Amino acid sequence: MSECHVVRESLPLLLAESLDPASRETAHRHIETCAACGEEWLSFKDTWQILGALPAVAVPARARERFLDEVMPRQQAVVVPFHRRPVVRWVAQAAGVVLVAGAAYFTGHRAAPLRLFSQPATVAALRPLVGAQPVYSIAETRVLPATAVSPNIEGRPDIQHVQFVDADPSDGQIGVAFDLTSHVTVTGSPTDKSMVRLLSYVLQNEEKTSPARSQAIDWVRQTYSQPQYANTEIAQALAGILRNEQREGVRIRAVDTLQKLPARVTSNGEVTRDALIDALKNDPNPSVRIKAVEALSKMAGSGQALDAEAVDSLRQKVAQGDENLYVRVKAAEALSKIHQQ
Amino acid sequence: MRSPKPFLFAAAVLFCAVAAWPATFSKTERYSKDFQIEPDGTLWIDNPFGNIEIIGTDSPVITLSAEIALRGADSAAVKEARDQTQIYTTINRQTLVVKTATPLVHNPRWFASVAFTARVPRTMQVRILSQLSDRIHITGTTGAVSVKNINGAVVLDNVTGAASVDTANGSIYFDPNGRLAANTQLQTVNGEIQVAVAPDAAFRWNAQTLRGEFRSNLMVRGSYDGANFRGFVNSPRGPVLTTIAMMGNVVIFRKGTPIAQAQSVRTLLVPQGAADSIGPVVPRAVQRQVVDGNFEFTSGLGDVQIGQVHGNVKITTRAGLVQLGMVTGQCIVSTRGGPLTFGDMFGPMNARTGAGDIVVNTARSGGTLWTDGGMIRVIYAAGGLTLHSGGGDITVRSTSGPVYADTRSGDVTISLDPGVRTQTVVAKSLEGNVVLNVTPHFAADIDATILTSDADANSIRSDFNGLSIRREPAGSGKTRIRATGKVNGGGDRVELYATDGDILITGEVRNPLVSPMMP
Amino acid sequence: MKHLSDQELMRIVQGGDFSPASEIYDRYSGRIYNFALRFLKSAEAAEDATQEVFVKMIKHANQFQGDAKLSTWLFSITANWCRDYLRKADNKVKESEDVLVTLPAPADQSPDRTLEQRENALRIQRALQELTAEQREAILLSRYQGLSYAEIAQIAGCSEGAVKTRVFRAMETLKKLLSVDARGGDRCLNAMS
Incomplete structure (x- = not known):
């Protein structure tokens, strides 16, 4: 290969100032002495400069x-996977959980995730409330501030006997109490990420928690329908229920609660919007459809984003002859509502 | 490939936000270019924001002009608007596609719109996709025309080809140069439709509305089928004009005459004796503070909101919400769809809805509440209640009367007044939990049954001793768990039933709920 | 998160916490988008490419070698996406897409200057389309992204020598298309006022 060819192939590198010093020196010397390569160098330089425009x-x-x-x-799905209610529910699977999140709490850092491991447990089908011992063993009771718990929930813990605690509605703090092998109460602001994750988990994993999901929805509505606590992740958890329950x-x-959430939360992201649209299109219960359309209407009225698919779904719904008037x-x-803006 | 979804409402708000700035910076740029495709080719314009004017000419050339209007809170915002607004064209022998690309969710400090004017060979086909504009105007074309938008009037003037317009909130004005020559479909949800034709124009006319009316000053014949009208103007032959204005009126009138001359088609049909047939739903709405005496109301479509009725109430609608603050007498309400909200009801109630929630603050004489789908919530009742939901929770916060409640899906929660020592309660959920809250002194003959496909998951829990439990297979892999017995010595019948849910009977000391009053 | 390095951010993502996603996106989306835009000459496809590259980054975060350069890895994903896109026959029709108005008109410039800049940009874009996909990929990564030939070789799955040849050939072609004498051609649009 001639020296000219070698130098010419190096010209772009020279222009990009990427040649090693020795090669650069060699190339420059050649350009100065070889007229053809000198001309090529100038035209390359010109082209290189034009490209910069x-x-x-x-x-x-x-x-x-x-x-x-x-x-x-996607993150939510990875961290807290949602599963449809299985034929054999969690109790039959007889799973209990050991909480070993203490490290995070006691060291005062939230770096360590809430680690939960399964171990056998039993629950009787008939459990009189009076005079009966709970079937789980409360080894100890812990109160964990949400700020000390990592928002990442590992595994799929069998959280049982979940209770919503709001001792003082005016203090801006809520709590979620539940049983693992310990009785745990996580307290904190409704906006704390760990608190949101925990509630989302409770909402979406009914087969792993008790009591019923409908009760959890009520708790969530009490708190998160207040504008200052509006939360997209909670809305998405509700949307998951609306879609899968x-x-x-x-x-x-679920849709009643979604409809009561501030519109900016429900319309933030396609998950909730799409669930509402699907509910409007396909839910057999007319009340679900009414509430879904009201939620969409609220989004439209507050100037929040609805996509073209939502608009088309609304158009089709208006024209659907067999739909409830x-x-x-x-x-x-x-x-x-679009018009009024 | 996924296409980005346009966000319409946000854009509309942005428009307003920009318009509201006291000192708005603005800038306008104009461009023009000629294109040539086959004269029967198609021009597509996809322009989210801005007016569009299409003018049919005898020239074989398409002259496309674009005016980009940029507004912002300051010059930086205007620059950003410009950066983010692009017009693309794609051309081949048969088609010219013009597309405005602008982010529909963007910095609220600016707004950009593009107004297009296209002079096209009149035989060309025109297809327009728009979202927000003041007006889309097409004139002098003979090829097929199709327009779809959200907001903005659509004006087809001297358009003689087949036309299709679909708008959500815009009104449609159509003049097929006197006579309709091709099938035409005009459709709006919240706008109106006006069609101007020659006195002797002849065509078939199909129309539909939910809340509007059909009007004309031409010779119209035909008949109604619910909200639909099928008929003709002047002759039962010719092309078909389909007009669908869900919430607005449709007027077909003689060109050159005042539109006010047009009369309701139902009136025009009188000579054929068709006026008595079922017409479109007549919308009526009522809002009153006080009605002295009985109130009776029938409406196809309309909301009823009354503060107080000193007498009996009877309301029947096909759709609409009903809100009554106080009724001193009997209350009968029936709607095929819409939520029902009642305040203080002195007389017996009978309220039914085809879809929607029912909320009663006080049912002093009890009554029957029925929804085909929706939640039922009674805060306080003093008489017997019969409650049915086709799907939805049923909640009675406090009652002293007997309760019969059933839902196809949802939780049933009934709390008896603390003063009640025994009472009949029948509560069923075919897909949910049943909860009965009573006092520790409550006496009853209890029969509680769960039918479950997972006997380990569902349970009957009771604060009362004295119940005996049986479990037995119920076929199809299901288990029946039944708790029966007398509590506190026995009393009225309490029958609770849940499929795939829990039953909970609590006996807690509670304070009596003071009968609430509507504000 | 702004103070964290690319590798530190990726380690967090690999741990299952995707909160650095927005920071990584903000760091690299402009480069990824512009590369795809130049490569494919379609804004829509470039947007899709950007979306899918970053989603893939999250989804397959564990494939990222902790000591590697994140930009190289992202450009590898992008280049693969773009090559797949071009392989699909139905995307070739997009080649006819022309840009009527693409560039902003800075307020401080005369309309003529603005127009000239727009035309220059159009000419460059058209010239780039004359290159083979391999050449275009190489020159875009070299000229606009400042990547070394070793990095480009890794992205393109070829030797450094091959990259050197591709860039050189690309420059030869571009030189002809963009030289002063070659300027002219159709004006895309005419300013009216």
Whole structure:
């Protein structure tokens, strides 16, 4: 290979200032002495400069939102997997849990996740409340501030006897008490990430928790329908119930709560919006459809984002001859909210 | 490939937010370019925000002009608006696609819209996709036209090809140059439709509305089928005009005459004796503070909101919410869809809805509440209650009367007044839990049954001793768990039933719930 | 999180906590998007590429070697995506897509200057499309992303020598297309006022 060819192939590297010093020196010497390569160098330089005139284009803002929307639910799914109610529920699986999160608590750091491991336990089908000993063993009672617990819940712990604690509604603190092998109460602000995760977990893993999911939804509504505690993750957990729960009564509670949440929360991300649209389109219970369309209407009325699919679903709903007339009228009203802005 | 979804409402708000700034920076840029495709080709314009004007001409050239209007809170915002607004064109022999790319969710400090004017060969087909604009105007074309938008009037003027318009909130104005020559479908949810034709224009007319009315000053014949009208103008032959204005009116009138001359089609049908057939739903709504005496009301579609009725109430609607603050007499309400909310009801109630929640603050004489789907909540009742939901929770916060409650899916929670020592309660959920709250002194003959597919999961729990429990297979892999017995010496019948749920009977000391009053 | 290095952020993601996703996105989305935009000449496809590259980054975070350069890994994913995109026959029709108005008009410039800049950008974009995909990939990574030939070789799955040849050939072609004499051609649009 001729020296000219070697030098010419190195010209882009020279332009990018990426040649090692020795090669750079050699190349420059050659260019100075070889007219043809000198001319090539100048024209390459010109071209390199022209290429620089291509300006960088800003990434559309929606792309960021779209990415984060897709990633956050994924995160939730990984950390706290949702499973449909199995045929044989958790009690039959006879799983108990040992809490070993103490390290995080006692060291005062929240770096360590709440680690939970399964061990056998039994629960009787009939459990009189009076005079009966609980079937679980309370080795000790712990109160953990939510700030000391990692928001990552590992494994799928069998949290039982979940109770919502709000001793003083005015202090901005709530608590969730539950039994593992210890009786644990996690307390903190409703906005604390660990508290949100815990409640989302309780909502989405009914087969792993008790009492019933519908009760958990009521707790969530009490707190998170207040604007200052509005939370997207809670909305997404409710959306998951709306989409996956087989019992109509529970779905009604879920959508009723969603409808009461501030619109900016329900419309933040496609998960909730899509669940509402699906409910509007397909839920056999007319009350679920009414509440879904009312939630969408609230989103529209508050200027929050609805996508083209939502708009088309509302249009189709208005035109759907066999739909309950009230639902159709509500769908039309939801569409008209765009107009009012 | 996933396409980004446009976010319409947000954009609408942004528009308002920008418009509301006291000192708005703005900038306008204009561009123009000629294109040539086959004269029967198609022009597609996808422009989320801004007006569109299409003018049919005899020239074979498409002249496309774009005016980009940028507004922002300051010059930096305007620059960002410009950065983020692009117009793309794609062309081949048959098609020219023009697309405005602008983020629909963006910094609220700016707003960008693009107004297009296209002079096109009149034989071209035109397809427009828009979201928010003041107006989309197409004139002088003979090819097929299709428009879909959310907001903004759609005006088709001297358009003689087949036309299809679908708008959510815009009104549609259509003039097929006197006579309709091709099938046309005009559809709006919240807007109106006006069609101007020559006096002798002849076409078939299909129409639909939920809340609007059909009007015309031409010779119209036809008949109604519920909310639908099928008929013709001047002749039962010719192309078909389909007009769907769900919440607005449709007017077909003689070009050049005042639109006010158009009369209700139902009136026009009188000569054929069709006026008595079921017309479109007549919307009526009532809002009153006080009604002295009985109140009777029937409406196809409309909400009823009354503060007080000093007498009996009878309301029947096909759809609409009903809110009554206080009724001193009997109350009968029936709607095929809509939530029902009652305050202080002195007389017996009978309230039914095809869909929606029922909430009663006080049912002093009890009554029957029925929803085909929705939650039922009674805060306080002093008479017997019969409650049914096709799917939804039933909650009675406090009652002294007997209760019969059943839901297809949902929890049933009934709390008896602390003063009640015994009472009949029958509560069933075919898919949920049943909870009965009474005092420790409550006496009853209890028969509680769970039918469950997971006997380890569901349980009957009771604060009372004296119940004997039986478990037995019930076929199909199900187990029946039954608790029966007398508590506190026995009393009225308490029958509780849950499928795949728990039954809980609590006996706690509670303070009596003071009969609440509506504010 | 701004003070954390790429590797530190990725370690958090690998631990199952995706909260650094937005920070990593903010660091690299501009470069990824612009590379894909130049490579594919489609804003829509570039947006999809950006989306999918970052989702893949999260999904397959464990494949990231802790001592590697994150940018190289991200560009590898991007380049693969773009190559797949171009392989699909139905995407080739997009080649005809033209840009009527793409660039901002800075307020402090005369319309003529603005127009000139736009035309330059259009010319460069068109010239880039004349290259083979391999050449285009190499020159984009070298000229606009400042990657070394070793990194480009890793991304392109070829030798450094091959990269050197590709960049050189690309420059030869671009030189011809973009030289002063070659300027001219159709104006894409005409300023009206």
